[in-house]
Amino acid sequence: MAAVVGHEDTRTRLLATALRLFTTHGVEGTSLQMIADELGVTKAAVYYHFKTKDEITEAVVEPGLRELEATVEEATRERRPGARIDHLLTGFVDVVVRHRALVALFSSDPGVARALEKHFFHKESAMAGMITILAGPDPDPARLVAAHAALAGIALAGGAPDLAHLDDPTLRDALLDVGRKLLGRPRPRAPRAPAHVR
Amino acid sequence: MAAVVGHEDTRTRLLATALRLFTTHGVEGTSLQMIADELGVTKAAVYYHFKTKDEITEAVVEPGLRELEATVEEATRERRPGARIDHLLTGFVDVVVRHRALVALFSSDPGVARALEKHFFHKESAMAGMITILAGPDPDPARLVAAHAALAGIALAGGAPDLAHLDDPTLRDALLDVGRKLLGRPRPRAPRAPAHVR
């Protein structure tokens, strides 16, 4: 199973380049010409790998979105509401850390939503599902705002260029802390230290 | 002092329309044709009020950015670090609530940064200044991440369409709560209720 390597490689390079350009210029602000130039090929060469620009956008976003949807589905299966939140929170943070800028991209870039709404993927429902789990049924405004802020804060902080120097475990812990503070969840295995803390 | 009213009115309508389109399609995803169509005028009419698209982007963003810069400057003048954080936090939340989608726009849209970096405004330094105040000097990773998450979370939650139905005081309180939780600040005038709360 080691055929078409050259093909896969160029395709992978293309997606990596596209992601980088998308995060700095936005999807709509990135032209196929820019991608081709960065790759050192022509526009027509890009069109060999992908039929349309939307197809590129989908392919860039796909892996992260798939993992996110899987995490939401897993979390939904938890019986206790608190466990649902914890499962979703850790799963979300893991995806953000694994893909860094990607989640920030489709948390805020309208071009991603536009490209995705025409096909199978449903970013909207994944986001709605996460909010429902985090805020619970019939949430008060404070909890609803906290849920939104947690998702946006984790996604954008995780993808922030200023924080790119942090290694994965450090970033992961810090992002988990953000989520736990906003959602009122205890840290695992250290429920609540009484008085000598800080 | 009540001249040129018609002019000001169209200009204001134009900016409001531009902001709305920017938030739903992104700056680069919004064409002057879209703005003109939405206004019921032609592209040339838009060009009467603004010489370039960048000028529109600047004008849309200007009021919010000015208020933000003023808030940062005020906060910097506070002597105690905690007071600096509280001042910046409340000021930032007020700007977000007053302008709702605007702050979310220039927190995440690359088109805004691109349009601004060519002229007087310095979004970058305003953001850096806020992070410095919130995270303090030589911050550990956790505090740095918390500061980033607080700003991004407040901005994007404040501009979220899902939360547009919340009235200003409710949204304001909820966003302040987000910031305080992430930055470890106490709620004013109700330091810590002992046991009967919740």
Add this chain to the structure above:
DNA sequence: GTCTATAATACGATAGAC
């Protein structure tokens, strides 16, 4: 202040050579 008309350029996308 808004219009028609148009210029110059960039866009996404296709055809066909190599």
Add this chain to the structure above:
DNA sequence: GTCTATCGTATTATAGAC
């Protein structure tokens, strides 16, 4: 698998009539 060349359209922006 990548190229040159091109099509049709949309873009920002300008000139000039009304």
